Amino acid sequence: MRVIRFWRERTLGNSPSRLVRQVRENHSEEWLKRVCRYLGACSDFVAQPSLLPVHDPLKPVAIPSHTWMLAVYGRDILSRLDHIKASITSTFGNILKMDSTKKITKKLSGLAKVTALWLTSVSNELGQILISVLTAQEGPALDTMAADLIRRYSNAGVAPPRLLYVDCECCREGTGQAKLKQRFDGWPDLVVKLDIYHYMRRLASGCTKDAHPLYPIFMSRVSSCIFKWDSGDVALLCQTKREQLKQEGVPRITEKLVDQQITKEELGLHCRRRTRGETQTIIMIELLLNELMGVKGRDLLGVPLLDHERMQHIWQIQKKHVKCIQDEPGVLLYTVTGTTTKGGIVLPNYSCARGSTYLESFHLHLNRFIPGTSANSLNFQLYLLEGLNRWNQDCEAASLAVRHPSLLSYSGDLVHCVNNYSVKVLGRKLVPSFQPPAVYTGELIAFQFGPCGPCVIHTIHVTTCNTRAVRNNIWKGTFKAYFNFGIVYKATPISTSALSSPASRTPSPARSPRLYIQTVSPLSLPPSSVSEATSASCAPGAASRVLFYTVQHVTGGKSDGPT
Structure with missing residues (x-):
């Protein structure tokens, strides 16, 4: 199991073949060292063979194949399967995000290869995954998933979430509720919002090509039409940069020089922003589109950035969705995850819960959860559940505004057992930060959900x-x-x-x-x-x-x- 534990961390390149090669290399090198010591000690008795008979060294131990490693790894996950499922179904959130991907389903092999086409995940404001299911389509097959989530909140006595960010079906023309509102009808106060990144991508489809020299400027201007930075946070960051330049001995510090020293990463980490409002956003986007449809929207060769007819059609459709991307009043979208000291000034580190960007990042890591290029339905289920459990624990640790503890373990059942014994023997918990999960709710997760429904x-x-x-x-x-x-x-x-x-x-x-x-x-x-x-x-x-x-x-x- 000591070797198998090296494989639990599903990072890029951590494949079973690599693990077997590494173990074989380590064993071979250790065998050669021992044989060298043995033959070196026996060399003193070569002149007098009657004193001590010399035998051939033992043959090196055969290393199991990667198939055997996969089987043991699967049994290791099965031994913790109940705790893993309980941990996933004990996750809640106030701001939810829902998105689907097709990339991970390409790793399915066997009969399951053509049955599951979508993996739909729901995450919270910390990036933790509440549920992931495999379906053949994104529509009615998700009704059971939504009903299970509503039942989970109700049975646990947790307040329903307030926001749900999606990339489609955020609203409906005319009277009646949108499909998502009907699907989550158990949460009548839930507000469905459209992810701003996907909204910007819809507007970007009106460009002639994304390789146009003005394309990055257009996307930046659209973002400025939607967001505005918090003036207090920006002023504090500028003051910090000014103090840093003074400590470095830079002469003639101007506002322009200070602005040039502020990076995009620092703005996103230390400054908050909010939406401008529906009316102002519509006015600013229309002014931007009218400006770029003229002479200013062409490059040096006269190639226009925007397709005039296509962009007009897109804007007429997307104009009604501007209200869907506005921040909901009274909902806190930023949390402080730590502080950074620069130039003698303490800056807060913010984490934003707006949109489904973190869920997009999770989809990039999904392929690493499944080792190799393919897996049958059983192994796919085991690897995915193990990956979800580790991902959730990493997200929870990253959200805490405290120093990470020296103890790192994803085996919650083992930590829970240690705490129980320590309370009996020592009268206190050795790992006080650990909270055991609730009982598994019986929800269908991942491939257990079924490609066509439950x-x-x-x-x-x-x-x-x-x-x-x-x-x-x-x-x-x-x-x-x-x-x-x-x-x-x-x-x-x-x-x-x-x-x-x-x-x-x-x-x-x-x-x-x-x-x-x-x-x-x-x-x-x-x-x-x-x-x-x-x-x-x-x-x-x-x-x-x-x-x-x-x-x-x-x-x-x-x-x-x-x-």
Whole structure:
């Protein structure tokens, strides 16, 4: 396990192949050192072989393959799976962000490769992930996810969130509620806001090309039309820069020189900003567009920055969304995460909860959670849950305005056990900052959610009614991985009419009879109960049993082959 722990940190390049090569190199070097010491000690007895017989050195120990490493890593995650799920479902927030990505689903292999096309995540103002689910589309399949989130807040007695930032479906024309408001109808006071970065990208689609020399200036001017900096924070930062220049002995310090010394990173870290308001933003953007549609919007070769007709059409549509990007009154979007001393002046470090930018950063790290280039549905689920747990703990530590403790551990169950024993023995907690998570709420996470919603339709091929034969056949198929982990499926037989799609495959007389079942959730069973499982009846309408048969996945009525 000491070697496997090096692999828990899902950083760029930390692959199983790299870990195996590193272990093999370390073992080989250590073996050569020991052989050198052994042969050096034996060399003194070469002239007198009768005193001590010299034997050949032992052969180096064989290093397991990366496949074996993957299996052990999966079992390590399974041993902490209950705590990981409880930690994820114990996360809350006052400002939520929701976004979807397709990149991570490209790593799915096997039958799951074409079933899940989107990974939708919901995060809070700290960047922690409340839930991540895999779906075939972004629409109705998310209704169950939203209902589970509402139930989580209600059961925990936590106040509902006030804001939800999205990249689409922020409002609706005419009367009635938007789709997102209907989806989160359990939170009637929730305000849906449009992410400003995505709004700016919509306006940028009216440009002729993003390689135009005026494109960066246009994006900067659009940002200035939307935001304005807090005058007090900017004045304090300018005073700090002025004091720094004085300490460095710079003569003739002017306002222009001070402004040149302030970087964009310092502005974002030490200064707050807010939106200008709907009316002023519309006026300023219209003035900017009219200016750049003229002579000032062309480069030295006369190429215009904006496509006149396209930009006019885009602005007429996006003009109504200006109200969706304005800050909500009474909601604090900035929190102090620490301080920095420059030039003898203490500057606060701010963290902004506006928009879904942090969620976009999370999507960039998602690929590192899944080692290699592909993973089946089971390994994909394990790696993703482990990555979400570590990501949430890192975000929580980064949000605290205190010095990071020397102890670093992501095994919350182990820390909780240490605290329990320390309270009994020492009368105090050794890790007082640790708060154990609540009980797992039963929410469906990641691939457990199912690519088409919380339940996926499967087809069972009943090949035998002999328990021993069924148990032997498991070891021959891909269900071997599930059997090794002690995970089976509880199935409820339903009639063939439940498959409403006309493309559904009907039982063929030439083949063995089939049962159409609907998967509920995976069940963790001890090996004793697995070995004593009985075979299911082939008759339609049979009672619910634990099934160990070859499964054929069906999505939208189309068979994808055996799993």
